[in-house]
Amino acid sequence: MPYDYSDEPHGVFFLVDNKSFYASVEAVMRGLNPLKALLVVMSEQANTNGGLILATSPDAKVRYGLKANVSRQRDLPQDERLIVVPPRMNLYIKRNLQINNIFRRFVADEDLWPYSIDESILDLTHSYKLFGETPLAVAKKIQHTIRQELGLYVTIGIGETPVQAKIALDVYAKHTPDLIGEIRYATVPEKIWTLPTLSDVWSIGHRTATHLEKIGIHNMHDLAYCNPDQLTAEFGIIGGQLYALAWGIDRTLLRERIPVHDSSLGNSQVLPRDYRDQHEIETVIKEIGEQVASRLRHHNRLAGSLSLSIGFSYAASEQTGRGGFHQTVNIDPTADNHIIVENLLMAFRSHWRQETVRNIAVYTGKLAPATGQQLNLFDDPTQQIKNLHFQNVMDMLRAQFGFRAATFARSIMPGGTAINRAALVGGHNGGNAYD
Amino acid sequence: MISDLQVITKRLDALFVRKRNVRYWLQVVDDPYDQTYNFFFDSRLKGHREKSVPLHTITHYDLAYLETVIISLKKHTQLSVLYEGFTGQHWPSNYNIIQKRRHWDE
Numbered sequence: 001m002p003y004d005y006s007d008e009p010h011g012v013f014f015l016v017d018n019k020s021f022y023a024s025v026e027a028v029m030r031g032l033n034p035l036k037a038l039l040v041v042m043s044e045q046a047n048t049n050g051g052l053i054l055a056t057s058p059d060a061k062v063r064y065g066l067k068a069n070v071s072r073q074r075d076l077p078q079d080e081r082l083i084v085v086p087p088r089m090n091l092y093i094k095r096n097l098q099i100n101n102i103f104r105r106f107v108a109d110e111d112l113w114p115y116s117i118d119e120s121i122l123d124l125t126h127s128y129k130l131f132g133e134t135p136l137a138v139a140k141k142i143q144h145t146i147r148q149e150l151g152l153y154v155t156i157g158i159g160e161t162p163v164q165a166k167i168a169l170d171v172y173a174k175h176t177p178d179l180i181g182e183i184r185y186a187t188v189p190e191k192i193w194t195l196p197t198l199s200d201v202w203s204i205g206h207r208t209a210t211h212l213e214k215i216g217i218h219n220m221h222d223l224a225y226c227n228p229d230q231l232t233a234e235f236g237i238i239g240g241q242l243y244a245l246a247w248g249i250d251r252t253l254l255r256e257r258i259p260v261h262d263s264s265l266g267n268s269q270v271l272p273r274d275y276r277d278q279h280e281i282e283t284v285i286k287e288i289g290e291q292v293a294s295r296l297r298h299h300n301r302l303a304g305s306l307s308l309s310i311g312f313s314y315a316a317s318e319q320t321g322r323g324g325f326h327q328t329v330n331i332d333p334t335a336d337n338h339i340i341v342e343n344l345l346m347a348f349r350s351h352w353r354q355e356t357v358r359n360i361a362v363y364t365g366k367l368a369p370a371t372g373q374q375l376n377l378f379d380d381p382t383q384q385i386k387n388l389h390f391q392n393v394m395d396m397l398r399a400q401f402g403f404r405a406a407t408f409a410r411s412i413m414p415g416g417t418a419i420n421r422a423a424l425v426g427g428h429n430g431g432n433a434y435d
Numbered sequence: 436m437i438s439d440l441q442v443i444t445k446r447l448d449a450l451f452v453r454k455r456n457v458r459y460w461l462q463v464v465d466d467p468y469d470q471t472y473n474f475f476f477d478s479r480l481k482g483h484r485e486k487s488v489p490l491h492t493i494t495h496y497d498l499a500y501l502e503t504v505i506i507s508l509k510k511h512t513q514l515s516v517l518y519e520g521f522t523g524q525h526w527p528s529n530y531n532i533i534q535k536r537r538h539w540d541e
């Protein structure tokens with residue numbers, strides 16, 4: 001029996017994605033057509049082990065059979081026609097803002113939701129008629145505007161709900177000549193149920209797909225016609241969501257942003273080589289701890305819990321049978337470098353058994369607003385106030401003159417990574433100065 | 436204020452290491468979207484992939500200014516210059532064509 005959609009929201013949603021975003025931006029900067037150029041963006045930081053491909057132009061993907069977005073330098077053929085370029089993260093952020101500003105000409109601010117660096121969701125329910133007869137015509141106009149003003153090609157998924165738009169984008173828009181895909185309630189059976197594999201659909205990963213296979217659901221059609229109660233019993237809330245997904249139902253109101261209950265703040269990094277020496281590992285933990293503390297102060301927050309995650313090197317995890325360790329400790333709310341670093345080091349020393357380390361992550365949770373300094377009765381109050389002042393001065397110096405304006409001496413000791421990483425954005429090259 | 440030419444030559448000198456079997460050249464792009472001229476340092480080891488590193492972006496979007504920069508740059512280095520996006524444009528001083536025809540991937 002078909003589903004009665006009359007009570008479901010009928011909107012016009014666009015999911016817009018930039019075709020091979022970083023590679024396209026770099027192609028345009030070099031005067032090349034993003035769809036014709038053979039170009040890859042490769043990050044060659046010390047911790048990428050020879051080079052990490054961040055983006056590949058569409059033609060290079062086809063010609064060299066590069067599928068996954070993130071692959072290694074060794075998978076790339078040595079071809080004289082292929083251009084390898086370093087990333088410029090600041091430039092991509094700038095382009096993303098320019099693209100979203102173009103979207104704002106078509107929708108109100110509250111109807112635009114930037115989803116990632118190269119994807120945005122637009123709710124055109126109320127505004128598409130101002131720009132064209134049909135959603136398809138408006139999609140073409142958006143594509144045209146972006147190509148005209150920025151030289152970039154965008155793919156657009158159109159749907160009556162955000163999830164329809166997302167599936168239309170992922171499955172159809174990327175493979176059609178006009179780079180547009182459309183799914184409506186009426187076309188859900190032909191467009192969604194006919195997909196051969198479950199994991200082709202957004203939000204269904206390999207584990208969920210295997211789980212579904214186990215209970216006799218092998219494709220989207222099976223999912224649409226299974227018993228929703230059985231699904232909920234098997235998967236919990238996600239079961240209901242999966243059932244809705246199969247019918248293209250999504251009641252999200254884009255205008256109502258979801259408030260974050262318990263935000264967290266942290267940093268992680270992959271080390272450029274295996275670290276064995278305790279002093280070196282602790283140097284990096286201190287650096288990350290101080291960076292996180294400084295960000296807490298910048299956001300005017302105090303952290304009530306601290307977590308340290310340590311990932312072992314491949315060889316060490318093979319040997320010991322554990323990939324690393326993770327510890328969370330509750331502390332009195334603070335944003336003080338010393339207290340945060342001290343707790344991190346305590347957590348590290350209590351779990352570390354001389355394994356070689358390759359990943360370090362520090363996260364803080366239970367964030368509270370910083371309304372004033374809580375003095376500790378057992379320490380000298382003048383010293384405590386002085387410490388806080390010192391940290392504030394460091395923060396101000398760095399905010400004005402950059403991180404490298406003042407660094408701790410330990411950062412130039414063997415193992416320190418803070419100075420090198422200061423110029424990076426998201427772990428990759430940010431771009432040239434004076435540009 | 437550091438001049439455009441200084442930035443370009445400083446970065447170029449650091450990258451131009453004159454290795455065996457490597458071809459080096461400069462790429463200058465007319466970017467009509469940003470209204471800038473973009474400079475890149477390109478190199479390719481024989482039989483390998485081309486590497487293209489951004490040198491600088493000139494934001495003063497004026498062909499006469501670009502010409503002065505290029506003339507001074509040619510006094511500094513003899514690297515060949517590849518122009519992209521200049522088809523149909525001429526150097527203001529002598530009216531010579533800058534780029535004869537479009538490249539296949541433009």
